Structures are given as structure tokens and as C-alpha cells.
Amino acid sequence: MTRERLVALTDRGLVDRTGLISHGRGEAFDYLLGERTTAAAAAAAKAAAAHLLRARNPVICTNGNATALDPENLIKLATMVPAKLEVNLFHYSRERMEGLIGYLEQHGAEDVRGRDPDARIPGLTSDRARCTRDGIFDSDVILVPIEDGDRAEALVAMGKTVISIDLNPLSRTSRLASVSISDEMTRALENIMASVAELRGDEAAISEAISGFSNKDNRRRTVEQICRSLTAEFDQR
Amino acid sequence: MTRERLVALTDRGLVDRTGLISHGRGEAFDYLLGERTTAAAAAAAKAAAAHLLRARNPVICTNGNATALDPENLIKLATMVPAKLEVNLFHYSRERMEGLIGYLEQHGAEDVRGRDPDARIPGLTSDRARCTRDGIFDSDVILVPIEDGDRAEALVAMGKTVISIDLNPLSRTSRLASVSISDEMTRALENIMASVAELRGDEAAISEAISGFSNKDNRRRTVEQICRSLTAEFDQR
Numbered sequence: 001m002t003r004e005r006l007v008a009l010t011d012r013g014l015v016d017r018t019g020l021i022s023h024g025r026g027e028a029f030d031y032l033l034g035e036r037t038t039a040a041a042a043a044a045a046k047a048a049a050a051h052l053l054r055a056r057n058p059v060i061c062t063n064g065n066a067t068a069l070d071p072e073n074l075i076k077l078a079t080m081v082p083a084k085l086e087v088n089l090f091h092y093s094r095e096r097m098e099g100l101i102g103y104l105e106q107h108g109a110e111d112v113r114g115r116d117p118d119a120r121i122p123g124l125t126s127d128r129a130r131c132t133r134d135g136i137f138d139s140d141v142i143l144v145p146i147e148d149g150d151r152a153e154a155l156v157a158m159g160k161t162v163i164s165i166d167l168n169p170l171s172r173t174s175r176l177a178s179v180s181i182s183d184e185m186t187r188a189l190e191n192i193m194a195s196v197a198e199l200r201g202d203e204a205a206i207s208e209a210i211s212g213f214s215n216k217d218n219r220r221r222t223v224e225q226i227c228r229s230l231t232a233e234f235d236q237r
Numbered sequence: 238m239t240r241e242r243l244v245a246l247t248d249r250g251l252v253d254r255t256g257l258i259s260h261g262r263g264e265a266f267d268y269l270l271g272e273r274t275t276a277a278a279a280a281a282a283k284a285a286a287a288h289l290l291r292a293r294n295p296v297i298c299t300n301g302n303a304t305a306l307d308p309e310n311l312i313k314l315a316t317m318v319p320a321k322l323e324v325n326l327f328h329y330s331r332e333r334m335e336g337l338i339g340y341l342e343q344h345g346a347e348d349v350r351g352r353d354p355d356a357r358i359p360g361l362t363s364d365r366a367r368c369t370r371d372g373i374f375d376s377d378v379i380l381v382p383i384e385d386g387d388r389a390e391a392l393v394a395m396g397k398t399v400i401s402i403d404l405n406p407l408s409r410t411s412r413l414a415s416v417s418i419s420d421e422m423t424r425a426l427e428n429i430m431a432s433v434a435e436l437r438g439d440e441a442a443i444s445e446a447i448s449g450f451s452n453k454d455n456r457r458r459t460v461e462q463i464c465r466s467l468t469a470e471f472d473q474r
Contacts, residue, residue: 007254017244020254024261028405031262168265170470223471227464233407234460 002069009068014099016091019065022146029167030184032226040221041183042191043213048143048163048179049195050209055141055161057134058083063090066145066185067100071107073189074145078109080196083143086135087114090148092127123154143192145185147173165189169222180215182222239306246305251336253328256302259383266404267421269463277458278420279428280450285380285400285416286432287446292378292398294371295320300327303382303422304337308344310426311382315346317433320380323372324351327385329364360391380429382422384410402426406459417452419459 006023009015037045052058060083062074067087078085087100101112117130119137128151131137142155145165149172155162156176164177165188174180181188199206243260246252274282289295297320299311304324315322324337338349354367356374365388368374379392382402386409392399393413401414402425411417418425436443 003255003258006258010254017247017254017257018240020257021240021243021261021264024258024263025265025268026261027258028262028265031405168268170467170474175474220471223467226467230407230460230463234457237407237412 006065006068009064009103012099013096014103015064015068018091019068023065023069026146026167026184029169029182029226032229033167033182033222034225034229035184037183037187037191038222038225040218040225041181041188044179044181044215044218045183045188045191046195046199046209047213047215048181049192049199050206051141051161051163051179052081052083052143052192053196053199053206054210055081055083055139057139058141058143059135059139060085060143060145061088061136061147062086062100062104063088063146064096064100067103069146070186070189071104071109073186073193075104075107075109077143077189077193077196080193084135084139085109085112086132087112088128088131088136088151089114090128090151092130121151121154121158123157124151129154144173144177145188149173149176152176169219169226174219178215179213180219182219243302243305246301246340249336250333251340252301252305255328256305260302260306263383263404263421266406266419266463269466270404270419270459271462271466272421274420274424274428275459275462277455277462278418278425281416281418281452281455282420282425282428283432283436283446284450285418286429286436287443288378288398288400288416289318289320289380289429290433290436290443291447292318292320292376294376295378295380296372296376297322297380297382298325298373298384299323299337299341300325300383301333301337304340306383307423307426308341308346310423310430312341312344312346314380314426314430314433317430321372321376322346322349323369324349325365325368325373325388326351327365327388329367358388358391358395360394361388366391381410381414382425386410386413389413406456406463411456415452416450417456419456 113132113135119133120129141161143163152173161178163179164173165181166173169182350369350372356370357366378398380400389410399414400416401410402418403410406419
């Protein structure tokens with residue numbers, strides 16, 4: 001079903017065809033992780049929720065694939081935190097931007113940013129540098145589901161707390177992010193929302209979720225989990 | 238470049254869009270294998286060459302993705318063995334079949350089978366059962382690059398020696414095949430050709446390459462290699 005949805009949105013020009021290839025890469029890692037949330041991914045989602053709750057200007061940055069995969073939960077999380085929702089494209093065109101914002105609006109989103117970029121992410125050339133000043137540019141905590149490595153790097157260089165959702169724990173995005181969630185996007189968003197509900201109002205728990213989290217240790221646990229799954233899967237058959 | 242080629246052939250209707258997602262899954266495993274031929278993949282390629290040389294009626298079965306990725310080496314191997322080359326599609330249409338055969342002919346292939354199927358692979362419903370009687374149906378050794386699990390299973394059930402090229406060592410195709418090469422297709426084809434050149438005429442070496450090969454042990458080595466690569470990659474960074 002997910003594949004069919006992505007293919008259908010490719011036909012409408014909302015998902016780039018190379019986005020289908022990226023999605024396949026994600027599927028392979030999801031398979032290696034057992035297609036479920038690992039303990040490491042749950043811990044990262046909790047740290048992510050804490051950062052979002054503590055943020056001055058939290059932003060959820062979405063692209064073609066992320067929007068196509070799960071507009072509902074992106075909007076739900078943005079409303080819940082609350083955080084701004086901004087569309088930012090690697091393969092930019094006016095039509096694609098309008099199409100994706102329209103798609104989010106059809107799913108109930110309001111105030112989606114991205115139509116009128118008035119700032120640029122330093123260090124990036126090309127259209128993907130384009131962003132809004134009071135959205136991505138000014139954000140202190142930014143959630144980037146399915147991001148490319150260059151942009152993740154540029155956002156980290158701006159001093160932002162970058163939360164990534166990327167199934168590959170060794171990708172440049174996962175390595176550079178402050179909090180890397182290696183999980184399928186829908187599961188990751190639902191876990192962040194559960195932690196937002198749990199942590200909200202409990203400042204001590206929020207502080208502990210932030211300071212007690214080591215992203216490097218957590219990524220190592222993900223890598224170890226992949227090896228355990230692979231070996232167990234092999235031995236079972 | 239490979240991605241651009243696949244996307245371009247998707248636009249021409251030769252590669253199915255879900256084939257882009259499959260390609261992405263392969264890319265992820267290729268990355269985990271270090272984007273090079275492992276010792277296990279080299280051993281499997283040698284066993285594959287031995288089986289092809291000893292075959293009564295060897296066939297190379299190609300589909301949209303395989304044809305798009307490397308028509309040159311598919312044709313080269315078919316000529317070298319020699320083996321018959323047959324197009325067999327999961328998402329069949331007359332136009333796509335003609336398009337893919339035409340694409341192979343543009344690259345110098347002659348006698349490509351698949352236009353006029355006159356037999357069916359038992360146990361498969363739908364169009365992908367369609368094959369030629371003196372090609373896939375009658376083959377004793379069949380090379381299937383980038384195959385789907387159902388068809389691999391049906392071919393094994395027909396008693397054929399199935400050689401797969403599939404980057405995922407745990408896929409149904411890899412598990413069911415007689416010889417599973419977990420390597421990127423071009424590298425796998427080039428390694429098979431090198432082994433064909435080395436083994437040809439040396440019947441003792443051919444027998445040894447066949448009898449000394451355990452596919453299960455070899456797949457286990459691939460899984461272990463993925464874990465070593467992941468851990469080394471993590472520690473390096």
C-alpha cells in the first residue's frame with residue numbers, strides 16, 4: 001500500500017522518481033531492523049520529544065517522500081507540540097511546492113510554510129537552500145524526516161538541534177544529527193507523540209530525557225540490533 | 238548514473254516504477270556489503286560459471302531492471318557461455334516486452350526470447366508464468382538476476398539449478414536458489430565471465446567448483462560480512 005501511494009504521487013509529480021529509489025533503501029533497513037521500533041529508536045523518539053517540548057521555535061521540515069508517506073501524522077505532531085510545518089525540497093519546482101502544500105492542506109494542515117521563502121540556509125547552493133525566515137531559518141530545534149546529508153550538515157552548522165528520522169543508522173544525516181531516530185517514519189512520529197504526551201509539563205523528566213541521551217551510544221545499539229536480527233533471521237531458516 | 242538510467246527507462250515504460258523501489262533496496266545491501274565483491278560472492282560466481290558450463294540448456298532470464306542496468310554484460314555472458322537469453326516480466330505488457338527486447342537488440346543481442354511464449358512455468362498464475370518451451374521451460378541451469386521469490390521457487394520446483402543474483406542474502410530468492418550471488422549485477426556478471434574463461438575445458442576444476450560449494454555456508458559468510466562492515470563503518474566515524 002505504501003509503495004502504491006508513493007508511485008501514485010510520483011505520477012502526480014509530488015514525489016520525485018529518485019525518491020522511489022530512496023524509499024527502497026529505507027525499506028531494506030526497515031527489514032534489517034525487523035520492521036518494528038527497536039529499543040534504541042524508542043529512546044531516540046523520547047529524546048526528540050523532550051527537545052521539541054523545550055524548543056523556543058520548533059519546526060518540522062517535510063519533503064516529497066515524507067509528505068507522501070504520512071501527511072496525517074506530520075500534521076498531528078505539528079499541532080500537538082505545537083511546531084511549524086515547512087516544506088523544503090531537494091528537487092524544487094513551483095508546481096511541486098504548491099502541489100505538496102495543497103496535499104497537506106487537503107489533509108487538514110493550516111499555515112504550511114514554504115510558498116514564499118525569504119531566507120537561505122547558509123552553505124547550500126541551489127534551490128534546497130530556500131526557506132522561510134521565521135520557520136526553518138530561525139528554528140532552534142528542527143525535525144527532518146528523510147533528509148539528505150548535505151542539508152542535515154548545513155542545519156547542524158547553523159547551531160540547531162537536528163532530529164532526524166532515517167532508517168540507516170550510518171547515513172550522513174544520522175551521523176550528523178543531534179538525535180537520530182532509525183525507524184520507519186510513521187512509527188517514529190507516533191512514538192514522538194506518545195512521548196510528548198508523557199513528558200509534557202514534567203520539566204525534570206524533560207531535562208533527564210535530554211541529558212541522559214547519547215546519540216552515538218544509541219546509534220551503536222541500532223547497528224548491533226541489525227547484526228543480531230540478521231544472524232537470527234539466517235539461523236531460523 | 239545508474240539511477241538516472243533507471244529513471245530514464247522508467248519514463249520509456251521499460252522499467253516499472255516499483256522497480257525503482259526494488260533497486261533502492263538493492264542499493265542498501267550493496268552499501269552494507271561495502272560496494273565490492275565479497276569473498277563469498279566471488280565463490281558463488283565461480284560455482285555459477287561451473288554450472289553454466291556444464292549445463293545442457295543454460296538460460297539467462299532477464300527482466301526490466303536487469304535489462305536496464307546492464308544489457309551489455311547480459312549479452313556478453315550469453316554469447317560467451319553460450320546461453321539463451323529470455324525476457325520474463327513480472328509486470329507484463331506486450332509493449333514492455335517488445336520495448337525490452339528491442340533495447341537488448343539495440344545493444345547487439347540476437348535471438349532474444351520472450352516475444353512468443355508457448356509454455357508456462359507450473360505453479361505460477363498471471364503473466365509471469367509465460368515462457369518459451371525451448372528456453373526457460375526446458376532449461377536445466379537458469380541464471381536469474383534480480384528475481385522475485387515466487388518465480389525462483391517455481392523454477393526450483395521444476396528441478397532446475399537456479400543461480401540468483403540478489404544483493405539481499407536473506408531474500409526468498411537467495412534462500413531458495415542453488416547458487417546465490419549477493420553482489421551488484423554488473424560485478425557478478427563480470428566475475429562469472431572471468432570464471433567461465435578460467436574453468437572452460439578443465440572438467441576436474443568444474444566438478445570441484447560445483448561439488449565444493451555449499452550455498453548455505455556461503456550465505457552465512459555474506460551475513461557475517463555485512464555485520465563486520467557495519468561495525469567497522471560505525472567505529473571508523
